[in-house]
Amino acid sequence: MNSQSIILLAAVSFVAISNGENLGRPPMRKAPTNEELVLRLRQSEKEMSEMKESRPLSTTSDPSVTHQPQDLISSSKILCYNGALTFVPKLAVLQFPQNLADRLKAQPGVRVQNWQDFYAANRSWITTVEVSKIQAQGRQALGEDIAEHIVKCGKLVVATFNGNPISVNPVPVRQPSVPVSNSPTTSKP
Amino acid sequence: MKIISQLFCVQFLASVMAFAQADPTYTNFVRQVQLTNPVVETYLSNILPTGVNDSPMAIKPEGARFELWTVRSTPLNSFLLQSTYVNSFVPVARVVIDTEDPWGKQLDSVSYENPNFAMNKVMPVNTSAMVRRTRADRPFKVYVFTDGLNTTDPTAPEVAKKVDFLRHLQSYGAGGVGDELNRSQAILATPALPQFTSNGVQNPLVVSLSAIAGADRTKLRGEETFSVWSLEDNSVPGRSVPPHKLSTDYLQIWPMTDGSLSGIGANQTIKFALPKVTFHYNDTYPGSQTFAQAYKGELQDNVVGAIIPGSHRNNTSQVPENNVETTGSDFDRIFTSDGRWTIEILTVSPFDTLRLDHVTFNIDRTINVNGNFTTIE
Numbered sequence: 001m002n003s004q005s006i007i008l009l010a011a012v013s014f015v016a017i018s019n020g021e022n023l024g025r026p027p028m029r030k031a032p033t034n035e036e037l038v039l040r041l042r043q044s045e046k047e048m049s050e051m052k053e054s055r056p057l058s059t060t061s062d063p064s065v066t067h068q069p070q071d072l073i074s075s076s077k078i079l080c081y082n083g084a085l086t087f088v089p090k091l092a093v094l095q096f097p098q099n100l101a102d103r104l105k106a107q108p109g110v111r112v113q114n115w116q117d118f119y120a121a122n123r124s125w126i127t128t129v130e131v132s133k134i135q136a137q138g139r140q141a142l143g144e145d146i147a148e149h150i151v152k153c154g155k156l157v158v159a160t161f162n163g164n165p166i167s168v169n170p171v172p173v174r175q176p177s178v179p180v181s182n183s184p185t186t187s188k189p
Numbered sequence: 190m191k192i193i194s195q196l197f198c199v200q201f202l203a204s205v206m207a208f209a210q211a212d213p214t215y216t217n218f219v220r221q222v223q224l225t226n227p228v229v230e231t232y233l234s235n236i237l238p239t240g241v242n243d244s245p246m247a248i249k250p251e252g253a254r255f256e257l258w259t260v261r262s263t264p265l266n267s268f269l270l271q272s273t274y275v276n277s278f279v280p281v282a283r284v285v286i287d288t289e290d291p292w293g294k295q296l297d298s299v300s301y302e303n304p305n306f307a308m309n310k311v312m313p314v315n316t317s318a319m320v321r322r323t324r325a326d327r328p329f330k331v332y333v334f335t336d337g338l339n340t341t342d343p344t345a346p347e348v349a350k351k352v353d354f355l356r357h358l359q360s361y362g363a364g365g366v367g368d369e370l371n372r373s374q375a376i377l378a379t380p381a382l383p384q385f386t387s388n389g390v391q392n393p394l395v396v397s398l399s400a401i402a403g404a405d406r407t408k409l410r411g412e413e414t415f416s417v418w419s420l421e422d423n424s425v426p427g428r429s430v431p432p433h434k435l436s437t438d439y440l441q442i443w444p445m446t447d448g449s450l451s452g453i454g455a456n457q458t459i460k461f462a463l464p465k466v467t468f469h470y471n472d473t474y475p476g477s478q479t480f481a482q483a484y485k486g487e488l489q490d491n492v493v494g495a496i497i498p499g500s501h502r503n504n505t506s507q508v509p510e511n512n513v514e515t516t517g518s519d520f521d522r523i524f525t526s527d528g529r530w531t532i533e534i535l536t537v538s539p540f541d542t543l544r545l546d547h548v549t550f551n552i553d554r555t556i557n558v559n560g561n562f563t564t565i566e
Contacts, residue, residue: 028490029541031445032326037398037406040326044397048380055383058353062377063418063432072218072258072267076232087218087260089230111262112216114234133246136229164245166231 078106079118079126079156085110086118088158091167095150095157100125103156115165119158127155131168136161138169214262221245222254224430252276252430274419274433280337280352282385282417282435285312286321287393288329290539292476293319301330303393310390315438320507322441323399324474325409327540329440330393333417335385346424352435353418354382358401360411366508367412367441375414376402385417399442407445408472410509414439443509444472446536448545450481452516453532458551463524466516468500468534470545472509477538478502479512479545483523488531488547495523497532527552 032040076087081103096104103125119126129150134140136159142150150157159168217236223229223246231245236257246253257270287294289301295314299306303313312332315321323329335352339345357375361367378400385391394415401411416437422430452466453459470479480501484494499517504510524530533547 025537026539026541028535029543031543031545032407034406037326040398041400041406045380045400047397048382051383052380055386056351057381058355058384059418059420059432060377060379060381062355062357063353064355064357064375064377064416064434065373072220072256072260072269073265086234088232089220091230092232106265109263111214112260112265114216114218114236115232116235133223133229136223137225138227161231162245164231164233166245167229169227169229 078104079122079158080104080106080110081122081125083107083110084113084118084121086113086115088115088165089167091169092159092165093156094129094159094168095153095155097154097156100156116163125155126158127153128158128160128163131159131161131166133161136166136168138171141171142168215259216262218258218260220256220258222256223248224251224253248275249277252279254433272434274435276430278337278349279419279433280335280349280435282336282352283312283334284415284417284436284438285315285332285334286329286415286438286440287313287315287332288321288323288440289327290321290323290476292539293321303330306393312390320439320441322443322475324538324540325399325403325407325442325444328395328397329399330395331415331438332393333385333391333415333436334389335391335417336388338386338388340387346422348420348422348424348430351384351386351420353384353420353432355416355418356382357414357416358399358411359414360402360409362410365410370412372414375412401442407447409442410444412439412441443474446473446477446479446509446538446543446545447471448479448534448536450532450534450546450548453548453550455548456550458553460553463516463521466497466520466532468512468514470502470510470512470514470534470536473502473504473512473536474509474538475504475507477504477536479504479534479536481514481532481534483530483532485526485528485530487529488533488549490544491542494531494533497523500534524552527555 072087075090077090077093079086079088085106093104119128129142129146131142132140135142141147159166216234217238219233219236219242221231221233221244223231229246233242233245236242244253244255252275254272254274256272258267259270260267287301287303293316295316298314299311303311305311312334333354338352339349356378358378359370359372359375361370382394396413398406399409399411399413401409401413403409403411414437417435418432419435421432448468448470450466450468452464466481468481473479478501481497482492482494483497484492497516498519500514502512502514528551529549530552531547531549534545536543536545
């Protein structure tokens with residue numbers, strides 16, 4: 001009896017082995033484990049702690065929390081009419097007739113416009129008053145003629161500075177000086 | 190002084206380009222907050238995607254904060270794109286983060302290694318509107334340039350001599366990619382970093398590993414933000430100017446990829462057609478390619494084998510991805526001879542090549558034919 005082995009498949013290897021420099025890709029690295037990364041993080045924290053010896057440390061109270069800019073929408077006055085709205089500073093609206101109160105709320109589905117376009121399209125019910133910087137700061141009251149115009153014009157009045165809406169702080173009301181008491185001082189018997 | 194504010198407006202508008210340039214549903218506003226007591230606000234709203242505008246109000250002497258907002262019409266929402274404090278004596282700062290992944294970095298910028306930094310003090314330059322990124326196990330560098338600090342007059346107020354350097358950490362959570370992130374909830378890292386007290390390009394801060402929260406350090410996903418802030422200014426009696434952010438930059442941290450293959454067991458002997466093999470890739474790094482390759486012999490490093498058809502995936506998105514791939518019909522043709530073979534899953538990223546899983550098995554397709562031959566005269 002003869003035994004015969006027949007090889008059905010040819011053994012042709014096309015595998016190329018290189019030293020990692022000619023791969024056309026970065027060389028292999030062993031992926032660090034979680035435990036190894038924890039140790040490296042501790043080392044990193046130690047290095048960060050040692051840096052404090054070189055210069056004074058930055059603040060530990062977070063200024064990004066205490067001085068975060070307020071959201072534009074919630075901190076603005078909305079003017080909305082005829083499918084469009086715009087924003088002005090809250091204290092920029094000096095006067096609005098009660099019959100226009102519904103135009104200070106955002107309606108759903110409207111488009112946002114810049115102030116110039118919105119004002120141009122709504123001059124029939126909006127007017128502006130130019131103010132100075134010290135008036136905006138509340139250090140000087142508006143002129144009597146302007147104040148009278150604001151009350152009588154029957155329109156929504158927006159304060160502007162060089163044509164841009166600006167907040168106008170109220171002028172502080174001076175407290176009347178307290179008269180010196182004339183009552184006689186009491187003395188111990 | 191208006192020139193200064195104009196320059197800041199240009200910077201604002203560059204940011205708008207990335208967000209709302211071609212989208213008519215966004216309208217841009219610049220809010221100038223004049224830091225008087227009480228503050229005065231003016232809105233500049235005719236803001237085109239590119240261009241220059243004068244600030245509505247001169248910033249002297251109290252200083253002003255400029256906020257660039259874009260407002261979406263439907264649904265109505267506002268987004269703060271950038272905020273910058275401007276004053277006549279406020280120091281200037283620039284923060285630039287660099288990682289080993291060149292994504293978001295200008296092509297002509299210095300390399301991550303920056304070997305000549307000590308001599309020429311050149312900082313890398315990043316592309317605007319692209320967020321730098323790295324992997325949870327990789328280091329990164331933070332460059333800071335400061336100018337305008339008073340380094341000669343010891344009697345100058347603290348606000349003129351120092352700036353704070355802050356590091357904020359924020360995790361995206363399991364599977365998160367940072368959408369709808371409320372950055373006001375970022376955590377100020379401890380220990381605090383040292384202040385800057387000199388002008389010029391500072392030596393880069395080398396962060397060997399991200400410190401964002403996560404029990405499994407291989408699976409971090411989140412972002413780190415570095416910013417330079419002015420100090421609170423109490424130098425003028427009766428007037429306090431709060432700290433202001435002078436510059437900021439952030440990077441995203443993405444998890445390490447893991448993967449597995451199933452369908453063939455270790456040391457299994459295959460005599461006929463190879464079974465279907467399934468590859469699971471989890472958290473592939475953005476811009477990486479992940480694939481399985483086969484080669485003859487035992488497991489070896491840095492081998493170029495035959496890429497298994499159907500296993501290759503490029504992650505072309507900007508966030509990690511999960512994929513499940515299976516071998517194609519011509520999978521069998523790769524294995525051209527009997528013997529020991531290895532299949533391994535590799536993921537190739539700008540950092541390195543990592544092996545995610547492997548299996549070594551036997552192929553024995555030789556048919557032994559045993560027969561008797563008899564002859565008859």
